[in-house]
Amino acid sequence: MSVLVCGENRRADWDDLVAHCADATFGHLWQWREVVGSGYGFDSFYLLAQDGHGRPIAAAPFIFVRSLLYGNELVSMPYIDYGGVCHADWLDSAERDATRAELIAHARELAGKLRAKRLHVRSLQQLEAPFEVSTEKVTQHLALASTVEEQLRRLPSERRNRLKRVEKLKLSVEVGDPTDPVALADFCATYSENQRDLGSPTHGRRFFSQFASGLRDRLSLIRVRSGGRVVAAGLAMNFRGWMTLPYTGATAEARPVYGTNALYWAGIRHGIESGCHTFDFGRSTLGSGIFEFKRQWGPTPVQPYWSTLYLSPRAAAPRQRKSLQTISRLWRYLPLGVARTVGPGLRRGISN
Numbered sequence: 001m002s003v004l005v006c007g008e009n010r011r012a013d014w015d016d017l018v019a020h021c022a023d024a025t026f027g028h029l030w031q032w033r034e035v036v037g038s039g040y041g042f043d044s045f046y047l048l049a050q051d052g053h054g055r056p057i058a059a060a061p062f063i064f065v066r067s068l069l070y071g072n073e074l075v076s077m078p079y080i081d082y083g084g085v086c087h088a089d090w091l092d093s094a095e096r097d098a099t100r101a102e103l104i105a106h107a108r109e110l111a112g113k114l115r116a117k118r119l120h121v122r123s124l125q126q127l128e129a130p131f132e133v134s135t136e137k138v139t140q141h142l143a144l145a146s147t148v149e150e151q152l153r154r155l156p157s158e159r160r161n162r163l164k165r166v167e168k169l170k171l172s173v174e175v176g177d178p179t180d181p182v183a184l185a186d187f188c189a190t191y192s193e194n195q196r197d198l199g200s201p202t203h204g205r206r207f208f209s210q211f212a213s214g215l216r217d218r219l220s221l222i223r224v225r226s227g228g229r230v231v232a233a234g235l236a237m238n239f240r241g242w243m244t245l246p247y248t249g250a251t252a253e254a255r256p257v258y259g260t261n262a263l264y265w266a267g268i269r270h271g272i273e274s275g276c277h278t279f280d281f282g283r284s285t286l287g288s289g290i291f292e293f294k295r296q297w298g299p300t301p302v303q304p305y306w307s308t309l310y311l312s313p314r315a316a317a318p319r320q321r322k323s324l325q326t327i328s329r330l331w332r333y334l335p336l337g338v339a340r341t342v343g344p345g346l347r348r349g350i351s352n
Helices: 008-019 031-040 093-113 148-154 157-168 181-198 205-214 252-257 259-273 289-295 322-331 336-347
Strands: 002-005 043-050 056-065 073-076 118-123 132-134 137-143 172-176 219-226 229-239 242-250 278-280 300-302 305-310
Touching (some): 002 093, 008 043, 031 043, 031 056, 031 205, 148 259, 157 259, 181 205, 181 219, 181 229, 181 242, 181 336, 205 219, 229 259, 252 259, 259 278
Parallel strands (some): 073 118
Antiparallel strands (some): 002 043, 118 305, 132 305, 137 278, 137 300, 172 219, 229 242
């Protein structure tokens, strides 16, 4: 077995392998390399394992995220829920374990050469010591019915009642092209306001433009209006029958009119109409308000693993640093224009 850093000349090999890995996620798509590279200028290291005959058998994408505030880290994958190793379907259990160990060892060596403070992997596969594993985040998967009507009948009664209120309040929903300039501007405005209110710097228009154009064939943009104003919006991604909303936002005006309920129901409907079998609600902290909101749709909790190897004595997780916790609290009070201007420069260095 050998491991190499996959360049543009081997993209066809990468794409073909990912297409034949049942455990691949949208985080393994080659386009993420281009989105993050163009949006933030970070270097990518897409590790490809091949057998003795030169046949690709496993892959692990990594991005080197540079940050003065948080410290540099090698991540698989930043800004989204999933990364880690995907394996060719024909490998048996022992071969998968050996291949994964080889790829992670190579990533560890690479992180040392890059002088990264952390090696961080987000995956549905748990890595062993010396990695520290966090199970704080939980994702939730909802099995989709074949029709919207059947899905509505499956929903808990409380959620159906919320959707009836949405209908009475006459909220309108649009599902369209993510590269449409007006729609993308509406999304960015809504998302950035929501992130400011949560105390988090936001990705900027440039990042989302790269995201929308790079993954256009898999994306849709959903907008929810109340009284003509966009109160909630999200980017919906379809990957192999899995529909997810990796980026969503809702303004304060959305709360009294159940705008977020309308947004997620639109995502679920879009998934069914697109022939998807599962809706992935994405990660949230167990027991949090966001977790409970998602739980009320009736999904099944699934445990992802955030595995981190600390390569520096002072490489504590960013969330453990009191100074950054203080910044998050203060961020909520920034004027929106300031948050939108300053935020992207900070957000690029936050891999969450």
